[in-house]
Amino acid sequence: MIMKTRLLGQVYQFSNLKELFAKANEEKSGDRLANIAAESVQERIAAKQVLANLTIADIRNHPLIPAEEDEVSRIIEEQVNEPAYRRIQNWTIAELREYILDDTTTGEDLIRLSCGLTSEMIAAVAKLMSNLDLIHAANKLEIITKCNIAIGQKGTLASRLQPNHPTDNVEGMLASLKEGLSYGIGDAVIGINPVDDSVESVKRLLQATYDFIQDWNIPTQNCVLAHVTTQMKAIEQGAPADMIFQSIAGTEAANKSFGITASLLDEANQMIRELGTSTGPQRLYFETGQGSELSAESHFGVDQMTLESRNYGFAKRYDPYILNTVVGFIGPEYLYDSKQVVRAGLEDHFMAKMHGIPMGVDICYTNHIRADQNDIEDLGVLLTAAGVNFVIATPMGDDCMLNYQSLSYHDVATLRQTMNRRPAPLFEAWLENVGIMKDGKLTSRAGDLTLFHK
Template sequence: MKLQTTYLGTVYQFSSLKELFAKANEEKSGDRLAGIAAETVQERIAAKEVVSQLTLGEIRENPLLTPEEDEVSRIIEEQINEPIYQSMKNWSVAELREYILSDEVTGEELLRISRGLTSEMIAAVAKLMSNLDLVYGANKIEVITKCNSAIGHKGTLASRLQPNHPTDHVEGMLASLKEGLSYGVGDAVIGINPVDDSVESVKRLLHATHRFIQEWEIPTQNCVLAHVTTQMKAVEQGAPADMIFQSIAGTEAANKSFGISAALLEEANQLVKTYGTGTGPQRLYFETGQGSELSAEAHHGIDQMTLESRNYGFARHYDPYIVNTVVGFIGPEYLYNSKQVIRAGLEDHFMAKLHGIPMGVDICYTNHIKADQNDIEDLGVLLTAAGVNFIIATPMGDDCMLNYQSMSYHDIATLRQTLGRPPSPRFAEWLEKMGIFENGKLSKLAGDPTIFL
């Protein structure tokens, strides 16, 4: 395995694949915080050149984190389709990039070959791509999943309605829920982040959203994003949960810091299949985000982009209904400014789609990061063009509980109408029936939550 190149008369030698992968990244403050980033633009270019010449076989044969020491690595390795891998193992990363971007190669073919790719191979090819490459490659891939209703159809844009409330007050949450639905938001999931991670609070929110969905015959699904163990107890006590949620990470150690393991997630999956109210076949919801492993001091010296790709390899094992990255939420220590947030959002979406993951994005930023609403609107346009499965929306783009900025209900409507991306099919029919849509566009009733009174 060659880890050296000469660029502009300077010899660049990389000590390991781990170092090479980190230095081939576009600039990220998280990699710099970890002390693994390229020192100069020239070193970054040299690292990309060396990555481009690696074969897929060399990447698999030199794991950044071995299956013997990490269960995420083990799960990723066990998923590999050997005949497909054997047919591609001598491809260089550059050849894989050309194949993905070829006009003759369809999304169906990319999903086929992805079964022979490890998460590290997918991260490697993303390191060589421009932002437009990431948009073009991801847009080829259609991943449709179904809980109570199906999303992910090519040419559509679904949305998660996030009616958070600073005290988990049911009536306050329902007011936000009604407003979001009146803008046509909520076909991916009505998903609430609770302040109170108690079983009773989770049960109360699940019952309230379930009753509302049933009363208005809404083709969607509910979820309360408490810790997985809290949700499991709520379901065991009869709470109507269509899905179970959990944040995940790209290493076993980071998952332990979240209080989870592969076995626990499998137990949750079986529980919600048996006792949940979702019709399936998919009933799990995972959330990720670049930098989480570094913040948990569980990154093993691996760059945050590659670790994010490993999230999707881990998630793929469970066949989830939806996954999303919360890009920009952790803060400037990991993604310093809007340029880094936009790049990370496009990377995450592409890498997940190439894993066959039904990928959404919380396009967001915290108030101490160098970004603003215009920046995340830009990313919203790019991700919609890239075929993102869903986008998360909050009232006026301001989450009053988590205290961060996201996309708003009316932003979803604007993206749909500007880029010609309707909601998921059954939800679009329901919006027409309710009079919120007329001939595929928002009606005069749109934005009026009193239609639900």
């Protein structure tokens, strides 16, 4: 392995892959916080050059977090398809990038390729890609999954309807839910973040969404995003849930700080198959986001982008229905401003799709980060162009419970119509049925929540 280069008369030497991976990243405040970022743009470019010349085998042979020490590493390692790996092990990361971008390489080719890759290799190649590289390559990949309905088809843009309420008031939640449906939102999931993470509260919200979906025959799925253990209790006690949700991370230690292990998620997956209300086969929902391992002080000196990629390797084990990064939520100490949020959003989407993950993005920002609604509208356009499976939408972009801003119902409708995207097919047929959409366009009735008055 050559770990040294000279650029513009300056010699750059990297002592190990952890350091090299971190320094090859585009600027992120989280890498600075962890004290592992490149000192200058020149050093960043030097790291990218060195990384480009490493081989796929170099990365496999020098694990960033050894499998003996970490459950997530073990899971990623065990998933590698050995014949697929052997075919490409001598490629450099530069060659890997060129193969991905090659005009004759199809999405199917990429999925076949990725069976032989680890999460670290996928992160490595993403470090060599520009924003438009990431958009163009991700757009080749079509990842379709089905819970009650299938989403992810080329030419579609699905959405999670997020009708949160600051006191979990059912009537208030339903009002936001109706508003969202009237804009054609909700094909990926009707997913509520509860304020009160108790079993009773989760049961109440699951029942309310389930009843509403039944009443109106809506082809979608419900979910209440409490901790996995709380959802399991609620489901055991008979609450109707189509999916189980959990936030995950890229190291065993960080997962532990979330109160989860691989075997707990195995149990959850088993339970939702046996007791869930959906037809499947996919029935899990995960959320991720760069910086969570550092936030939990469980990052082991590995950069946040590489750790994020490991989330997808971990998630792959469970064949989830949907997964999304919550890209601007974690805060400015990890992603400082809109430029960093845009970059992270495109990286996460590409890296997840390369793992075969049905990737969505919560395109969002908090009020202590340097970004505003215009910035995330931009990222909405970029990710729609990249073929994102779904995005999250809240009333007017304002989540009045989680206190952050995401895309609005209006934004999703606008992205679809401006960029020729449709809702998931079964959901669109339903929208036509209730008179909200016609030929891919919202009708004059759309936007009237009282359509759902009985």
